[in-house]
Structures are given as structure tokens and as C-alpha cells.
Amino acid sequence: MRFNPYSPWVRKLKLIASQFIIPFCIFQGIRTVFFPTVLDVLLLIIFISIAICLYLEII
Known part of the structure; x- marks a missing residue:
């Protein structure tokens, strides 16, 4: 199982931001x-x- 430090709403916000930026x-x-x-x-x-930052997955 992979550890993911982000909560589900943060991951969803990141996906939405990457689509609109x-x-x-x-x-x-x-x-x-x-x-x-x-x-x-x-x-x-x-x-x-x-x-x-979103492309390089820094955020």
C-alpha cells in the first residue's frame, strides 16, 4: 500500500487546478x-x- 499524505479533497483540488491552469x-x-x-x-x-509546479508535481 502506497502512502499518500494528501487528503481526498486536496487531491481533487489539485486535479481541478491542473485542468484549469x-x-x-x-x-x-x-x-x-x-x-x-x-x-x-x-x-x-x-x-x-x-x-x-503542478506539472513537475512539486505541489
């Missing part, structure tokens, strides 16, 4: 290209870092 990154990237504000750039950096 790529469309959010694409939308935010397009928005940043057309309306480049500091908030948009920071939000894009946060979304990309979350996507990388």
Missing part, C-alpha cells in the same frame, strides 16, 4: 500582450509558476 495562462498571456500592466504581468508569472 493552462487555459488561465493562455488567456492571461493574450491579455498581457494587449493590455500590459504590472498586475497582468505579475498574474501571468504566478499562473505560469503554478502550472510548472
